[in-house]
Amino acid sequence: MVNILEIDYLVKYGRSMANANSPSPRSQRTRASLIAAGLDLLVDRPIDAIPIDDVVVRAGVAKGSFFNHFADKQDFAAAVAAEVREEVEGRVARANAGVADPVARIAGGMVVAAAFAEAEPRLATVLLRSQTPATSQSHPLNRGLRADIEAALELGLLRPEARGAGVLYWLGLCHVLMVNLVDTRPSREEAAQILSDMLALGLSGLGVPLHRAQDLARISRSPASK
Amino acid sequence: MVNILEIDYLVKYGRSMANANSPSPRSQRTRASLIAAGLDLLVDRPIDAIPIDDVVVRAGVAKGSFFNHFADKQDFAAAVAAEVREEVEGRVARANAGVADPVARIAGGMVVAAAFAEAEPRLATVLLRSQTPATSQSHPLNRGLRADIEAALELGLLRPEARGAGVLYWLGLCHVLMVNLVDTRPSREEAAQILSDMLALGLSGLGVPLHRAQDLARISRSPASK
DNA sequence: TGTACATCAGTGAACGCGCGTTCACTGATGTAC
DNA sequence: TGTACATCAGTGAACGCGCGTTCACTGATGTAC
Numbered sequence: 001m002v003n004i005l006e007i008d009y010l011v012k013y014g015r016s017m018a019n020a021n022s023p024s025p026r027s028q029r030t031r032a033s034l035i036a037a038g039l040d041l042l043v044d045r046p047i048d049a050i051p052i053d054d055v056v057v058r059a060g061v062a063k064g065s066f067f068n069h070f071a072d073k074q075d076f077a078a079a080v081a082a083e084v085r086e087e088v089e090g091r092v093a094r095a096n097a098g099v100a101d102p103v104a105r106i107a108g109g110m111v112v113a114a115a116f117a118e119a120e121p122r123l124a125t126v127l128l129r130s131q132t133p134a135t136s137q138s139h140p141l142n143r144g145l146r147a148d149i150e151a152a153l154e155l156g157l158l159r160p161e162a163r164g165a166g167v168l169y170w171l172g173l174c175h176v177l178m179v180n181l182v183d184t185r186p187s188r189e190e191a192a193q194i195l196s197d198m199l200a201l202g203l204s205g206l207g208v209p210l211h212r213a214q215d216l217a218r219i220s221r222s223p224a225s226k
Numbered sequence: 227m228v229n230i231l232e233i234d235y236l237v238k239y240g241r242s243m244a245n246a247n248s249p250s251p252r253s254q255r256t257r258a259s260l261i262a263a264g265l266d267l268l269v270d271r272p273i274d275a276i277p278i279d280d281v282v283v284r285a286g287v288a289k290g291s292f293f294n295h296f297a298d299k300q301d302f303a304a305a306v307a308a309e310v311r312e313e314v315e316g317r318v319a320r321a322n323a324g325v326a327d328p329v330a331r332i333a334g335g336m337v338v339a340a341a342f343a344e345a346e347p348r349l350a351t352v353l354l355r356s357q358t359p360a361t362s363q364s365h366p367l368n369r370g371l372r373a374d375i376e377a378a379l380e381l382g383l384l385r386p387e388a389r390g391a392g393v394l395y396w397l398g399l400c401h402v403l404m405v406n407l408v409d410t411r412p413s414r415e416e417a418a419q420i421l422s423d424m425l426a427l428g429l430s431g432l433g434v435p436l437h438r439a440q441d442l443a444r445i446s447r448s449p450a451s452k
Numbered sequence: 453t454g455t456a457c458a459t460c461a462g463t464g465a466a467c468g469c470g471c472g473t474t475c476a477c478t479g480a481t482g483t484a485c
Numbered sequence: 486t487g488t489a490c491a492t493c494a495g496t497g498a499a500c501g502c503g504c505g506t507t508c509a510c511t512g513a514t515g516t517a518c
Contacts, residue, residue, distance in 0.1 A: 024515090026460090026461065027460080051503075052505065053503090053504070061462075062464055063464065064463055064465095064506090064507080064508085066505095067506070067507080068462075069461095135405050135409060135410075159426070161422075161427050162427060164420060164423040165423035165427055168402055169427050172403070173395065173398050173399070175398065175402065176361060176394055176398025176401065180361045184361075193390060194390060194391055200385070201388060201432065204385065205429075217387075250481075252480075252493090252494065253493080277471060277472085278471070278472065278473090287495075288495055288496040288497055289497065290474080290495070291494075291495055291496075292473095
């Protein structure tokens with residue numbers, strides 16, 4: 001990857017081209033402040049109802065800085081949403097890191113989604129508000145879901161209809177579950193009950209045998225036992 | 227309902243009080259034009275991105291008339307969304323008019339939602355864009371759903387977990403199905419296949435026996451047979 | 453280590469216009485006698 | 486049926502300010518020698 005030109009550049013300027021292109025710490029700090037302010041403000045209002053003045057005041061930077069980092073307000077909103085999406089993706093990946101069974105991985109995605117909605121309702125609100133359609137490829141739960149469903153189908157663990165509609169079905173359930181948890185803010189026990197019921201219904205619909213679905217639903221209620 | 231005062235009023239002015247309060251035909255026409263313009267424009271942009279000028283030009287009325295009918299832009303957007311919601315509610319009610327079996331009624335709601343998304347993708351887009359949360363009581367499919375699910379539970383037709391999460395589960399599936407149909411605009415055959423698969427997965431999840439779920443899914447593909 | 457220079461990001465005042473909202477007036481519709 | 490009056494909705498010009506965007510300048514950081 002390091003070619004003659006870059007070596008030359010390294011010698012001359014003491015920085016790799018990658019570093020030369022990467023933002024300075026100061027720049028990173030300003031950007032982070034703006035994103036953090038956006039996360040706060042987007043909880044209560046859609047982006048169009050938020051003046052840039054509010055963002056920069058809360059971020060503690062000058063108005064002009066905003067346009068050093070984002071082309072316009074929409075660009076900014078997209079960056080904030082991407083931030084949350086990446087956070088959720090990371091949590092899903094971590095939760096499923098050592099899990100091989102595709103059905104357990106599918107269930108794990110919903111468990112993480114529910115836990116995120118419960119632990120970070122403000123961030124979850126921003127994610128759900130971001131107009132990224134639930135059905136889209138860029139949905140944070142979608143990344144591995146398609147592969148997991150196909151793997152489970154190969155193993156004969158799901159009913160055949162899941163081949164056509166399984167991904168949509170599961171994303172829809174995770175999405176509506178998050179919306180419900182964020183909107184109603186139930187107690188820890190109530191939330192666990194809703195998740196458990198939703199897992200039982202959802203997995204049964206995919207064709208997972210009742211006892212297995214109920215097992216996974218039960219396990220979801222005591223994450224420590226995982 | 228007609229009291230002395232109103233009779234007096236009728237004699238005197240030749241109009242019932244209800245009529246006196248109801249808007250004139252001219253007023254209704256103007257309002258309808260504005261709503262129709264809103265339906266057109268809200269397909270492509272959220273309300274905040276639509277200038278009132280655009281609305282009144284398309285409606286062919288003066289700008290001032292807008293504020294004769296709506297308090298502000300948000301009020302207008304709500305009225306437009308309500309319009310679509312009522313349309314969908316009407317279709318669901320009509321489709322389920324003669325159907326007594328609660329499971330068939332539940333399935334019917336999804337069939338209507340899918341048909342609406344397919345036949346009126348523009349209106350469906352407005353409905354799905356309206357920030358009314360899918361989980362809310364005011365969801366057009368929600369009206370009778372809760373009652374149907376409870377009835378089915380009483381008859382022992384659904385698994386017990388549906389008592390806690392059944393409404394949420396079904397609304398989520400209908401919602402994501404509509405989003406998918408509107409976004410991807412599949413062919414008539416593909417749409418029928420997705421609906422059929424989703425019905426099979428969804429009903430199985432509720433605890434409907436496989437053969438019954440597949441029956442209802444099959445029937446959904448030839449509405450004429452209803 | 454020190455000095456001069458180059459680059460990059462931050463700053464906030466200023467601009468200007470898009471757009472929501474108001475209002476005095478007009479014309480249409482309805483009512484009284 | 487005709488005339489005078491009252492009410493109601495429509496009209497569009499005018500207002501004004503909120504807010505996105507620009508830009509000349511400053512200070513900080515990095516590089517060369």
